[in-house]
Amino acid sequence: MQIKESPETFDVIIVGSGAGGGMATKILSEAGLNIAVIEAGPFFDPADPNTRTQLRWPYESPRRGAGSTRPFGDFDAAYGGWEIEGEPYTKKQGTKFDWFRSRMLGGRTNHWGRISLRFGPLDFKRKSIDGLGDDWPISYDDVKPYYDKVDKLIGVFGSNENLPNDPDGYFLPAxxxxxxxxxxxxxxxxxxxxxxxxxMSILTKPINENRGVCFYCGQCNRSCSAYADFSSGSCLIFPAQKSGGQIKLYTDSMVREVVTNDSGKATGVILINKIDRKEYKLNAKVVVLAASACSSARILLNSKSKVHRDGLGNSSGLLGKYLHDSxxxxxxxxxxxxxxxxxxxxxxxxxxxxxxxxxxxxxxxxxxxxxxxxxxxxxxxxxxxxxxxxxxxxxxxxxxxxxxxxxxxxxxxxxxxxxxxxxxxxESIAMESNYCEIDSNVVDEWGIPVLKFNYKWxxxxxxxxxxxxxxxxxxxxxxxxxxxxxxxxxxxxxxLETPGRIIHEVGTTRMGDDPKKSVTNKFQQLHDADNVFIVDAGPFVSQADKNPTWTILALSWRTCDYIVSELKKQNI
CATH class of the missing domain: 3.30.410 (Cholesterol Oxidase; domain 2)
Incomplete structure (x- = not known):
């Protein structure tokens, strides 16, 4: 197929618009960088009366609000689910793994439970405690400043309780x-x-002029038309656009691969536009993957070249390995x-x-x-x-x-x-034997080789x-x-729920100091290509007994500060 190449070169391409991608969009655009954000689903704004489902009655849907088109109900703000027509995945014999995908601007942040927990000091060093898995190359102290920033930027209600492994933060009234x-x-x-x-990241009092306060309708899974709960689009991407950020959105666009040059550095991505079904190449100095742990691994595994024969970032052979869900x-x-x-x-x-x-x-x-x-x-x-x-x-x-x-x-x-x-x-134990890989015999509707899962509790x-x-x-x-x-x-x-059913999958591009035992470094930067970064949950070394979103947001912010610093130094 003929690939149409954009004449524009962006400073950064961000693949995915969920928690990590939304945060990257805000931080990098506010640093003055020219950003392209690629999302596999359509544009979505929960305040748009044409798509808003908040405060609608069950009798307004064909099955009284039950899940005839969406697994959590027809009014749930998740365009997708564990099964998406035209986008299959496969499983090795005996494997049970269900992979949830939400194809829309903001991704899964539109319908999640908003349970916003920090990982604690013990969660970054579990191997030192029980001998299982691996310690993170970073500590709670490395992430704490960014947890603090996320609390203040997005808003979270709760109470300070001085618990040793459930750290306090900056809380709104509960x-x-x-x-x-x-x-x-x-x-x-x-x-x-x-x-x-x-x-939970739901506003019980005002924090800025762009967002309203919760009016207790109990329908956060539909995404809030008042922007009172956290969704990536309404709380990160839209404010970044409003403040004058150089942001170009590419919605309904499936990324097939990251393109690299003869030295192995990324030069951009190839995507398929779902509307005209044609392939396009976007160019950039830096590529940030935030497509979700499994989707980012899939993109990298499909990004093969003379330099990266087994996939971009896979010199350790661990790309896709150590997959685990809550x-x-x-x-x-x-x-x-x-x-x-x-x-x-x-x-x-x-x-x-x-x-x-x-x-x-x-x-x-x-x-x-x-x-x-x-x-x-x-x-x-x-x-x-x-x-x-x-x-x-x-x-x-x-x-x-x-x-x-x-x-x-x-x-x-x-x-x-x-x-x-x-x-x-x-928390489950991260194991190398649980992984996703490319199924070379199956492609999706867009001609992209799909993932095959191997997983056992x-x-x-x-x-x-x-x-x-x-x-x-x-x-x-x-x-x-x-x-x-x-x-x-x-x-x-x-x-035990089937793996993947809790929708907290992490670990496929794990971070570490040793390139032979990890995919990214402590700044979520590929060991094999220093201008490619992962800001979803793929770099997590372990899951903790907490929901991952707050840590995705904090680490994405930390990585983006590092990207800006390295660009200023001309190191990438």
């Missing part, structure tokens, strides 16, 4: 617990599990005392008001690392299902639940608000999930409730 969360607090404390206000297991609990409760508006933010950070000591347990607990429930939009069969309640309330018409309405009203969802989200993750269920049951007892459904068995891996 919303008070709702009734179901008060029950959770009671049960958790009886089980000696700590509970604190959640830390662990996840959950249960639903029925609380009889919450039956027939008074119904009133307690929507709150789109997520939990309280959570439990990890409290355990690995020396006293049969598994390493840890997990935090997320809580759901309350008086949200009623749903007939909630991940369980309503007949599970029969033994607790007497008589059969459900039916049709008035009988069904009566039972739903009686049970409305009486269920609590408990979910553990934990180890005994550590399975035992962690078992501990989650022990904890859920103890907390539920303390609430005076009943855990619904059968407890998952060892054969069922204690209810």
């Amino acid at each position: 919303p008070k617990p709702r009734l179901h969360e008060m029950y959770y607090i009671k049960g958790a404390r009886k089980a000696n599990v700590p509970v604190y206000p959640s830390r 662990t996840g297991a959950s249960r639903v609990a029925f609380i009889p005392q919450l039956m027939n409760r008074e119904i009133y508006n307690e929507d709150g933010v789109g997520g939990m008001h309280v959570y439990s950070p990890w409290w355990g000591n690995h020396k006293k347990l049969n598994f390493p690392r840890g997990y935090h607990i997320e809580v759901g429930g309350g008086l949200g939009m009623p749903a007939y299902g909630f991940g369980f069969n309503t007949n599970m309640l029969n033994e607790f309330i007497g008589g059969k639940v459900g039916g049709y018409g008035d009988e069904l309405r009566k039972d739903i009203k009686k049970l409305y608000g009486s269920l609590i969802w408990l979910a553990g989200r934990g 180890s005994k550590h993750e399975k035992l962690q999930a078992k501990h989650m269920h022990d904890t859920f049951e103890e907390i539920t007892d303390g609430m005076g409730g009943h855990v619904l459904g059968d407890r998952p068995t060892e054969d069922q891996e204690y209810g």
Whole structure:
């Protein structure tokens, strides 16, 4: 195919517009650099009345808001999912891995849970503690200044608690617990599990003129038309454009590869425009990949040349290796005392008001690392299902639940608000045997070779999930409730979610000081090409028992400061 080459040379090309790409766009454009931002999906603005789904009723969608076109519901702000037509991926025999992609400006930041946790000092040096995996080449002290900046720029509510491995920050006021969360607090404390206000990037007070304040509709997964929650487009890219940044957006554009010259340095990227289905080459002095851990690895693995025969950045043979996702297991609990409760508006933010950070000591347990607990429930939009069969309640309330018409309405009203969802989200061990690679026999709709996954949970993750269920049951007892459904068995891996289902995949372009044992250095710069940087979660050495987004943002900012400094020194 004939490739059309742009006559313009950008200072920086950024591939991906999610957390890392959005932050890179803001910081590098504010430094006066000329930026091209490439996004595989369409333009998206949650304030646009033509695409906005916030405050729409279930009856306005074909399936009453259920997931007929999107896995989290028709109104969810994620254009994509685990399966995208024309964009397959494959798995090695026996592998279970589901890869979530969100094709839109802002990527997955439009619909995520906004749980905004810093990694702690211990999280960067886990091998020194339990001997598993590897330590990061950086410490918490290296990242702390950037966590502080992210807190102040984006806004996060919470409380300073002086916890040793859940660092304090600059917090906005946290919303008070709702009734179901008060029950959770009671049960958790009886089980000696700590509970604190959640830390979430949702504005509970004004921080600047560009963004509104949360009005408690509880629909953050739809992305906020008032820009009160964090999405990359509304909080990073749009402000950068408004402040006069030299930013050119290339939406609906799939990057196929990074192009390099005879010395192995990057000169730009080749992309396929999804609208006209033609190939284009953009030129730049620096290439920043922020397409997500797996997508960036795929681009690099497909970027083969005489200098980089196994893919750009793959001289160590570790590109795509050490892939890992957060662990996840959950249960639903029925609380009889919450039956027939008074119904009133307690929507709150789109997520939990309280959570439990990890409290355990690995020396006293049969598994390493840890997990935090997320809580759901309350008086949200009623749903007939909630991940369980309503007949599970029969033994607790007497008589059969459900039916049709008035009988069904009566039972739903009686049970409305009486269920609590408990979910553990934990740290898995990064292992070289878990990886993604190119499947040379399969291409996507755009002719790009796809990824093939190989992944298995180890005994550590399975035992962690078992501990989650022990904890859920103890907390539920303390609430005076009943855990619904059968407890998952060892054969069922204690209810561990399929890898990829928590959507926290990290580690495919891991950082390290030794080029033979890592893909990037401590500034997320490729060892093999000093003008290529990775600012998504690929460089993570380990995941921690926290959500990765706040660390992606902080490290992206740190990397961008380094890029600006190196350009001024003419080192790249």
